Amino acid sequence: MGAPPPTPYLRVDLARLRRNVRRAADRATRARVALRPHVKTHKSIEIARLQLSSGAVGITVATIAEAELFARLGCTDVFIAFPLWVDDRAARRLRDLAGAAAVAIGVDSVAGAANAGRLLGGSGVEVLVEVDSGQHRSGARPADAGAVALAAQRSGVPVRGVFTFPGHSYAPDALVSSARDESAALAEARDAVTALGIEVRVVSGGSTPSLAAADTDVLTEVRPGVYVFGDAQQWELGAMRREDIALTCRATVVSHAGGRLVLDSGSKVLGADRAAYATGYGRLLDHPDARIVQLSEHHAVVDLVGTALPVLGSQLDVVPNHVCAAVNLADELWVQEARSMRAWQVSARGLNA
C-alpha cells in the first residue's frame, strides 16, 4: 500500500465518506425510517460495513451476483431491487442465497410474480412489488400493485411490500416534485395491496436527489446509493455540496494541445454518462468553473476558464458525472486518510448477472 498508483485512479476521501454515511444514517433515525443503502454505487464490502455499523437495516443490490458476493462477505439482509425474470438457474441461486441471508426480489407484473412464485415458493425469498412513480422505466402502475401482489401470494411467495425508484429526481428542479410523486405512487400501491387483505410491511423508495424531501409519513424505508460519494450529477442537481464529494479520479495533465487542458482520465475510468442536464462530461474538484468538454476513452479535454493551465505532468482531481459508473470500471479504490493511502477492492465490479 502506501504509494498511490499511476494515474488515472479513483481516490476516496475517507473523512468525507464517513461524514456522508453518518449524515444519512442520522437523518433516517430522526425520520424513523429504515435505511437500506444501494451498494451498487460502491460495490465494496468495507463501505457496506460502514453503512451497516451506522444503523442500516440491510443492503440493496441490483443483481443476483451482487447479492451472492455481499452475502458471502457477511451481509445477512439483501434486497435485489430489480424486476428479475426468474428461470431455473436463477431460482437455484436464489434458494442457495436464502440459506445465508434474508432475501427479497422485485416483481412488476402478474406474469413475473406468478413465475417467481412457481420457482421460489417455500424458499424463504420474499417479493416487493415495483411500481412506476414517474421515471417510466420498470414498475407496474400503482393501481395494479394489488393484482401483482395477489399473483405472488397465490403462487407461493410472501409479499413484503411495495417499492419504487423515483429516477426522475435526476432532473433540474425535480428534487421535491419527484419525492411527491414517489409518495403518491407508493401510497396508492400500498392501499391497493392492503385492500386485497395482503399486509404491506415495507414501503420502500428513495434516491439520493429525492432523499431530503422523501415523505417519511408514507415511506418506511429508503434506498439511496450515491450519497456515500457524491458526483458531478449530485453537485449540479444541488443534491450534494462540492465539499461533500468523497470520490475523485486522480488524473495527469498530458497535453496543452489547442491551449486546453488534456487529462489522462478518459471514459474508460470516468464512464461516458452525460445526462441531458449535465454541463459537461465531468468537472474538476478544485476548479468549479472548469468543464470536461470532450471525452474519449483515454482523454478528457477540459475548458478551464480564466486560469493559467496547470503544467504538464501535474495532477488534478476530476469529479465523474456518475460515480456508480466510474466505480464499476475500477478494480480498487485508493482510500486516503490524512497522509496514508490504502486500497479497497471493488469486489462486486462487473457482477451484472
Place this chain on the structure above:
Amino acid sequence: MGAPPPTPYLRVDLARLRRNVRRAADRATRARVALRPHVKTHKSIEIARLQLSSGAVGITVATIAEAELFARLGCTDVFIAFPLWVDDRAARRLRDLAGAAAVAIGVDSVAGAANAGRLLGGSGVEVLVEVDSGQHRSGARPADAGAVALAAQRSGVPVRGVFTFPGHSYAPDALVSSARDESAALAEARDAVTALGIEVRVVSGGSTPSLAAADTDVLTEVRPGVYVFGDAQQWELGAMRREDIALTCRATVVSHAGGRLVLDSGSKVLGADRAAYATGYGRLLDHPDARIVQLSEHHAVVDLVGTALPVLGSQLDVVPNHVCAAVNLADELWVQEARSMRAWQVSARGLNA
C-alpha cells in the same frame, strides 16, 4: 465452458470476427500499407493473435499497462498511441518493456518530447509525433511537428515518424472528409520533420470509419480498432454493415412496463456512450427499427416499432453503441462458433494506467 452464462453477457460471432479481421488485412495488403490494429477495442490476446497471424505488423495500445500485458503474452511490437507524460516510474516501466518488445510512444509537445528523451534516452524506446488532423483532442499542429521531433531527437530518443487519430470521422458524412484531413495533416507533419533532416519512417493514421477512404499514398500504417467487432456507431455511420457486427450483448426481457420492452442490459454492460449523431443508447441486431430510448445501470428500455413485444424471459441480441466501452466492462467474451461456446478473457480490461 459449453453453457452460456446468465444474461447480460457479451457474445462474439467467431465467423464474423474472422471475416472482419481478414478483410482489413487483405485491404492493407492490397494498399501496401502496414496494419497495426488498436487492441483497446478487444483487450484479448486471442484476437491480437488472429490479427498478427493475418499479417498485422504489430499492435497499438493506449496505456503502458496494456503494453505490458500484451508484451507479456507475446506481442513483440507495441505502439502506445497516446501523448504520455513520462515520469520516473513510467520511464522504469517503459525501459523494462523495451527489453521485451519494440516500443514506441506518442509525444505532442516540445516539452513532452524533451522530457521523454531525458528519461528514455538509450532505452530503445522510439517516439512518434502526434498531430491534430481535425478532432481537436490532443496532437501538435502539423506545422509544429518538426519542432517536436527535433526536441525528441536532441534529447536522445529516436523519432520513428508521425501519427494522428482522425476522430472527427465519427460524424455523419465525415468518412471521406476526415480521411482527407488526415492525409493533409500527416503530409504536412511528415514534410516539417523531414525538412529538419529527420527521417520519417512511419506515417500512421486510421480509424475504422475513415479506413476505407484512407490515403495510402501518404499513410504507411493504419491503426483501426473497432473493425473487428463493429457496433451501433459504425452501423449508423455507414462504416460497417449490420451483417458484419460480430459482438452483441445477450439480454433478457424482464418487463413490459408501459407497453415497452425492458431488458437487463444496462449501462454497466453496454456503456453509456451516446454520440451526438446516435439515434439511441444501442440497437437490437434483429430489429433494425428498434432503439434503446432509456438506459440506466441495469435497465435498457426499448421502443420496438410495429412488432409484438417478445415475451418476458426471452433473450435478444443488443448492439452496443461503442463496443470498446462494452468490452472494457466485461471480464470475458463468450465466443460462439457453430453451436459451441467458449470464454475468452478480456485480459487487459481496466488497464488504464
